[in-house]
Amino acid sequence: MERKNKASSECDTSDYENETLFQLKKKLKTKTLTPVEDSDSESENIPLSAYIREKKPDRSNNEAPLRELNFQDITEDPDLLNVLPQLPNQEWNWSNQQFKEPCTEFKGKLEEAPHDGLLKTPFQFFKLMVTDQIISNISEQTNLYAMQKEGIQLSSTKKEIEIMIGVYLRIGLVQMPRVRAYWETESRFPPIADAIARNRFEKIATMIHLTNNMSVTDEQKKDKLWKVRPWIEQLRNRFLEIPPEENHAVDELMVSFKGKSSLKQYIRDKPNPWGFKLWGRAGASSILYDFDVYQGSFEKNANSIGVGGDVVLKLVSTLEPNNYKIFADNYFTSPSLVKALKERSFWYVGTVRSNRLRGCTLKSEKELKKEGRGSVDYRVETSCNIIALRWYDNKSVDVVSSYVGLNPVGEVRRWDK
Structure with missing residues (x-):
């Protein structure tokens, strides 16, 4: 499971090339194309090597890079053209020139910190996100489903x-072997048993619904979350109404879950490795401003820059271009993402995988290790003023930024566990 998830989330283009090459070869078996060197061949099964521009080392079919094919004849066939990938054609020019720090003054409105008179209770925060209208919609859909399924008047109220909802939250805090134990005499739990009768709770629990099954189209059912989509969208809209701060981080979020679901994911080294994975954008104050539930794939478009980059662009698309600062780890970061955000007036800092810095020749980890902890090497992309920096601590760390350069450099006190 772990290897499968890791492979499906890879952002590099090499796997994409191999997969597309496999589809291309499948179509080549049914097409008669003219080889580059021998135009009079009558064979229908033309070897792939005939389309290579120049002699290359022998490779297995799965390893032959797509860029070695001659597209002169292939691109004339519209069927084959649809198979070809939209590979990035960006050429990066890295040099050791000085990085020019741009003006990144924040243009948005900063909310004042709440004082004693404005601090809210946990229940008030909950009601701020889950409004009376959201609760009323659940009540209406639950009553409608009870009539559709059993023809009864459930008459549930807001x-x-x-x-x-309160009972489910309590059950999560005070766990018992079975749900009925909260109402049984020997194990009775008053905060739940006094709030609602057992039979009434079980009846509503079997009927509770968030959307009308009869009005959902086949196209909408392609969404794996269509049954809870109204709740997700209403809740997300409430998050988006919170005035955003200047600094935002994009990362994965895990909602712990060990039941049966096609959406369940496993992510190693997470506090809750099993559960539903969400993409989230949160502020430095730990407030979540936007999120999206991962369904096992991510829709690509013509301008796709990889899964991680597309996620960041989607989550920041709900922000105004007011010089917001975006941070993310090496799963999301690439020079293409940094450039795309800069063109939208968003500034970025993030760790990056070294194989995504194509054409950027930084000192190796061994060389930096000889210079000692704190040694740094950097390169600047001349066309869009992006800096790539390799810094050595216990091992080397690669960082890409569009607004923070090499300086200032300071010292910090280190604390071990």
């Missing part, structure tokens, strides 16, 4: 739905 108050009962609020109690149901």
